[in-house]
Amino acid sequence: MEPLYVAVCEDQSEERDALLTLLAESAISCVPTVFPSGEALLEAWQPHTFDLLLMDIYMEGMTGLEAVRQLREQGEELPVAFITSSTDYALDSYRLSALKYIEKPVRPKDVAEILTLARLKKADAPSLTIQYNGRQENIFLSDIFYLEQQGHVVNIHLKSGLVRTVYDKISAIAKQLADKPFFQPHKSFLVHLAFVGHIDADLKCFVMADGKNIPIRRELMGKARRAWETYLFTRARGDG
Numbered sequence: 095m096e097p098l099y100v101a102v103c104e105d106q107s108e109e110r111d112a113l114l115t116l117l118a119e120s121a122i123s124c125v126p127t128v129f130p131s132g133e134a135l136l137e138a139w140q141p142h143t144f145d146l147l148l149m150d151i152y153m154e155g156m157t158g159l160e161a162v163r164q165l166r167e168q169g170e171e172l173p174v175a176f177i178t179s180s181t182d183y184a185l186d187s188y189r190l191s192a193l194k195y196i197e198k199p200v201r202p203k204d205v206a207e208i209l210t211l212a213r214l215k216k217a218d219a220p221s222l223t224i225q226y227n228g229r230q231e232n233i234f235l236s237d238i239f240y241l242e243q244q245g246h247v248v249n250i251h252l253k254s255g256l257v258r259t260v261y262d263k264i265s266a267i268a269k270q271l272a273d274k275p276f277f278q279p280h281k282s283f284l285v286h287l288a289f290v291g292h293i294d295a296d297l298k299c300f301v302m303a304d305g306k307n308i309p310i311r312r313e314l315m316g317k318a319r320r321a322w323e324t325y326l327f328t329r330a331r332g333d334g
Contacts, residue, residue, distance in 0.1 A: 096237060096254065097123040098212055101144040103135045103161065104128075104177070105153040109198070113148065113177070116202055122209040125254075132161030140303050141170055141329065142236040142288045143253065146193075146212040151178040162192075168329070173215050175208045222270055224250070224260045233258065235274060240308055241267060241284040251306075253289070275328075277321045279310035287325040293318065 100117060104110040110128060117126050127144070129135040133156050147165075149158040162174055175194040193211055196204045221232040239251045243264040250258040264284055268276070275287040279300060289303045298315060300308040300322075310318045 096234070097125050098145040098209060098216070099143065099253075100124045100126045100209075100212075101135065101147045101172075102126050102128050103130075103132060103147065103153075103158060104150040105130050106150075109150070113200055113205075116200060116205040117209075119202065120205055120209055122206070122213060124209060132156035132158060135161055136164055139165065139170075140289070141168070142286075143303075144172055145216050145236075146208065147172050147174045148208070149174055149176050151176050173212050220274065222250075222267070224258065224262070224267075226258055226260060231258075235271075235286070236288075238286050239289045239302060239304060240286060240306070243282040275325045277318060279308060279314055279318050283308050287322055288329075290322055293322060 102110065102113055102117075104113060110130075114126055114128070117124050124146075129138065131153055132149075136156075147162070149162055151158040158176060158178075162176075165172065173193040175196055176192050177196045177198060177200060179198045193215070194204075194208050196208065216234060216236075220235045222235060222238065223230060223232050225231070233250060233252070237252045237254065239253055241264055242249045242251065246261060247259050248262050248264050248267060250260065252258065264278070264282065268278055268284055271284070276284055277287055278284045285300050285302070285308050291301045291303050291305075293299070293310070294301050294307070295315070297307060298310050298312060300310060300318070302308060
């Protein structure tokens with residue numbers, strides 16, 4: 095099973111190190127990324143990058159509640175667990191659809207519970223069914239950057255950096271994703287719009303969040319831009 099990608103936002107180094115130790119010792123595999131403040135988190139944020147956010151409420155500068163509020167306003171539905179030394183803001187946290195409210199000091203039991211909840215939530219997420227190494231496998235759509243046809247195979251590029259190679263046609267896979275936020279800008283590519291950074295009109299390409307340029311056929315430039323802008327608008331409304 096793919097590991098959980100966990101964002102850890104905590105400004106106190108001792109608390110942060112203790113939390114990272116608990117994550118490393120957990121039975122559920124996870125890949126943590128640390129942010130020292132709410133401002134740093136928002137500045138670096140890319141949608142669909144993480145499976146869970148562990149957010150301290152009391153921090154210098156922007157509070158954890160305000161940072162999550164801004165993420166929710168952008169349409170981000172990421173599971174969040176607030177970590178705090180006080181229960182004063184428990185009601186506010188649940189108004190932001192928090193998955194859990196954890197009091198310090200954080201215990202191994204707390205980490206195990208929240209990782210289990212995050213994994214269950216991810217398991218219910220939309221996925222793409224493929225045949226890989228002779229068996230059926232489901233890949234979460236939130237893990238897919240883009241797909242590329244090369245000869246008789248399709249390479250599925252994942253946010254983890256791994257690539258799944260399947261014997262199939264990208265046109266067939268596109269049918270599975272017809273009602274999802276994917277766009278085919280070229281016969282050899284299928285792009286997850288959530289990971290598009292911007293469109294380069296001069297180079298006629300999608301520039302992905304990882305810097306990869308995905309070509310857009312000249313006659314599809316207008317359609318590609320409308321598809322991406324529609325996705326951004328839908329996400330901002332919280333519909334997708």
